[in-house]
Amino acid sequence: MAGTTHTNVTTPAQQEVTENYKGPLVTVTMLFFMWGFITCLNDILIPKLQLVFTLELWQAMLIQTAFFGAYFIISLLYFILSITKGDPIRRIGYKNGIIVGLLVAAVGCALFYPAASTLSYGFFLGALFVLASGITILQIAANPYVAILGPPESAASRMNLTQALNSLGTTVAPIIGGYLIFGAVNASDTGADSVKMPYLGLAAALLAIALLIKIAKLPGIQSSDEIKPGAGALRYRHLVLGIICIFAYVGGEVAIGSTLINFFRLPEIAGLEEAEAGHFLAFYWGGAMVGRFFGAVALSNMKNANGKYLVIGGIAAVVFGLMFFAYGLHEALIVLGLIALNFGVLMLGRFIPSRTLGFFAATVVVLLLITSFATGAVAMWSVIAIGLFNSIMFPTIFTLAIKGLGVHTSQASSLLVMAIVGGAIVPPLQGAVADITGSLQLSFLVPLVCYLYIMYYGFSGSKITQETV
Template sequence: MAGPISSGAGASATYNPGTRYGPALALLASLFFMWGFITVINNTLLPHLRSVFDLSYTQTTLIESVWFIAYFFASIPSAKLIERVGYQKSMVIGLLIMAAGALGMTLAASIPSYGVTLVMLFVIASGITLLQVAANPYVAVVGKPETASSRLNLVQAMNSAGTMLAPMFGAYLILGRSKGGTAQGDVVLTQAERLADAQSVVLPYVLVAIVLVVLAVVIARFPLPAMGAATQRHNKEERKKYSLWNHRNLVFGIPAIFIYLIAEIGVANLFVNFVSQPQIANLTHEQAGNYLTFLWGGMMVGRFAGSAIMQKFDAGHVLAAFSVGAFLVMLVTVFTTGPVAMWSLILVGLFHSIMFPTIFTLGIKGLGPLTEEGSGLLIMAIAGGALVVVQGWLADIYGLQTSFLLTAACELYVLFYALWGCKVTNALPDQQIAD
């Protein structure tokens, strides 16, 4: 028999006021924490690999590009896997894929091999992609539809908690235990020193793999609330009646995610090298890695604050205000030096904080039974982080500080999306009838 399915603010599951969603959200927040933690380890891993393999900025950022290319290739297969086995099993599989990649990083360090490192980072990122495709829309629908943006910002704050702690973890266990990480400025290592430095990534990734396996076991045994019938494959005939491309908020939301990721990843990955420069803060890479904690800490604070603010103010208006703030501090970063330039770059984390979760929830708003496919496309757009290699190329040609003008330009597109692009068109009704 056909039954009512509430799609709400882009959701396609039934909201039941009598269901307690708190425990499920708390557990899902741990997933957001872990993938944020693992992603930001890259921020300390990249300057480490730059020393070990003697890489240019372009080659260094290419490593991160491989990470984000995984989002492009893994998003659609992830959506299809979710349709086949469900959200909960997909989350478990994603965690186990990440654990396998983390263990593979220990192999890459033992050789050491630049190529194997790229492959294993791709594997880890593919696991994270599966988690993203499953967990983001799940959080958006387990609760009141009108507070979807606020709720996703709240659990994304736990993602930021992971990103805040990861630089300290990486600075201590990777940079702090290597010759290249403790030297003042860039240093050219001997072959023996490179081999020794490469081994410093073994312990961190073994610890990460253990935590991921434990979390997979917990998720597998936890009674997560079931998603509504509109997310199931038997609804595909109904989905054929509608087109994703009739929804302006999704059409402009996909490039908004893509372009925002260029900004976020460029700032995070080049932060250590930027503040280490003599005209900025003149720090060692290990010391700069500790300051990276403040960048990600600002994102955590911003997401908690944004979650509260969006309980009272329109999400699009809040996104517009934050994008203006991000644009202004990036101009300060480019055109000043010393501590002012360093702290302005740190401050952009606060303004970046709400961008991804808010763009995501605005992008799937009103999609009804198309939410699953729309979510997959938005997660695929995270591949925009791969274009951080463009900023690496700009840094090599025009200088690292000047390359942050690219970041400032990205903030302007987010402003456009907040003011006009996110407006919902052809919204599907909240009540959809399933076959």
């Protein structure tokens, strides 16, 4: 079928929005930090609730199933509404959509208190579902808003920047969450009471951000085209393949992150205790943050290539310094070497989003093979390095998938967010492989399949053609 042309999403005063998007962009980035922080706390909850309820690994992974299952169900409901009644977010506005998401997420966090009081694993899973439902609404509203809010040619750069703040949340969450849930108030307590106050604090923070968003002046993004019911977004081949790619990426990333604490505890890998393993889990998520800052610079519309190298070098120097003072020269040099590898692959991608995505995915495939078959420090640092190469994947896949969709952008966003259900499906699969084979290392071959598909999408599937599905 021949492709059709649609009017791009614009504002009544596009020039004004283009020139003044920086303030609203700063405000919206807080959302990315918060949902990154909350999502990564699941990696702390898994070993905690596994201990409290004496669960098998696949049962503990149901935490991710409940959380990311909400992404699928809520996004599916959103998509059904969009094809029967018209796009809900485009009707109520991105700002109101963001506020609704924050309020629902706050309710989910508050439900952790009665879940811990009743000591019910099912209640915990229900609370996670509500929490993730709110974050799903945030994802549907905020991701396309960031992509639209500013010049189209720098959309990938903006998405990487906001996702870098998301990764900052995932970086500090294992450290703070590990301290509060495992080691702070009652380190010897095997119950669930230690999760109460952290999640009540998150509920309060989400409510405060909702109030801030309410009073903030965010530009309204509108379109001159009539918003009609229908599944128009699904006619685009690069979007359909991008939906599968988001499924593969989130599934692979979450499966790896969810397994790392148990992986670092293995005697043949590092033999670490939970709290110490949480620090190295932060390296994994921290790598994604650093890589996204690199990606934001590399994929920006900065004309001077030497300027890009200078900024990236400055970021690397800051990271090296922080690592040196926090962990010592040995860890700092290892991280610097991994950053150098990341920069080399970034150069190989020639700062082209699709090409860079393909080479990053190919690198992760190699790192997963090393993780699966090596031992000791080599295996440990190989899996940690994956975080650096995960960095640009989600924002780059997202922007490639919605490119050229015009009025179908919000509907496409709901479909892409629906695909985040990969985080609910792939981790239990990896857990099941680990239980069946008796080898946690070999189970990393499950996310490897996901990254093989991402490599395909980067090199081929993301290309926009005249043919639609």
